[in-house]
Amino acid sequence: xxxxxxxxxxxxxxxxxxxxxxxxxxxxxxxxxxxxxxxxxxxxxxxxxxxxxxxxxxxxxxxxxxxxxxxxxxxxxxxxxxxxxxxxxxxxxxxxxxxxxxxxxxxxxxxxxxx
Amino acid sequence: xxxxxxxxxxxxxxxxxxxxxxxxxxxxxxxxxxxxxxxxxxxxxxxxxxxxxxxxxxxxxxxxxxxxxxxxxxxxxxxxxxxxxxxxxxxxxxxxxxxxxxxxxxxxxxxx
Numbered sequence: 001x002x003x004x005x006x007x008x009x010x011x012x013x014x015x016x017x018x019x020x021x022x023x024x025x026x027x028x029x030x031x032x033x034x035x036x037x038x039x040x041x042x043x044x045x046x047x048x049x050x051x052x053x054x055x056x057x058x059x060x061x062x063x064x065x066x067x068x069x070x071x072x073x074x075x076x077x078x079x080x081x082x083x084x085x086x087x088x089x090x091x092x093x094x095x096x097x098x099x100x101x102x103x104x105x106x107x108x109x110x111x112x113x114x115x
Numbered sequence: 116x117x118x119x120x121x122x123x124x125x126x127x128x129x130x131x132x133x134x135x136x137x138x139x140x141x142x143x144x145x146x147x148x149x150x151x152x153x154x155x156x157x158x159x160x161x162x163x164x165x166x167x168x169x170x171x172x173x174x175x176x177x178x179x180x181x182x183x184x185x186x187x188x189x190x191x192x193x194x195x196x197x198x199x200x201x202x203x204x205x206x207x208x209x210x211x212x213x214x215x216x217x218x219x220x221x222x223x224x225x226x227x
Contacts, residue, residue: 004158031213035217040124040219040220041219042121042204042217042218042219042220043159043204043215043217044217045214045215045216048213048214050213058214090158090159092158094213096213103149103161103164104161104215105161106151106158106159106160107158108156108157108158109156109157109158
């Protein structure tokens with residue numbers, strides 16, 4: 001079964017703790033993305049990576065960090081510097097668009113609650 | 116200039132009716148306009164997409180209308196069904212779809 005796996009589905013943390021969200025894909029996609037979804041605000045891009053060992057900041061990267069050591073994995077760390085970390089986090093992947101547009105496939109998401 | 120403005124925020128349609136969701140953009144460099152459908156607790160899934168070289172694209176009951184001069188595009192759902200009840204997002208990108216900018220979303224409810 002090909003797809004994107006995000007774990008866990010629900011995550012609870014105390015304020016001041018760093019937390020890492022997992023994203024794994026077996027679609028052999030080059031590019032991977034992290035989005036944050038808040039009610040009424042759509043999806044906002046946090047970080048993206050088009051190739052192993054390289055990644056770029058999206059629109060709301062402050063307080064987050066990522067790594068891309070393997071093609072299939074793109075974990076996101078929500079640090080204590082993120083002021084409002086409670087949100088629904090979505091990971092996506094796609095082939096890398098060099099000559100055409102490629103669909104982004106989304107994982108099922110992780111709902112993070114920080115209290 | 117990077118924004119995509121989506122309206123309405125929510126929409127209630129009777130079964131069998133037409134659902135219409137509108138989006139507007141400013142950045143003329145955008146060259147790919149997808150619509151995503153999201154059910155509660157799930158990730159979004161691509162519904163239909165259009166490039167600016169065509170004015171309309173139809174797939175089953177779903178149609179995108181694109182007005183390049185007005186910088187607007189819309190999703191029409193014909194014969195709306197209760198199973199279409201979901202949140203719909205328009206998006207836009209350049210760079211061959213690698214960086215998507217999303218609208219705020221429209222919550223559609225189809226009443227049976």
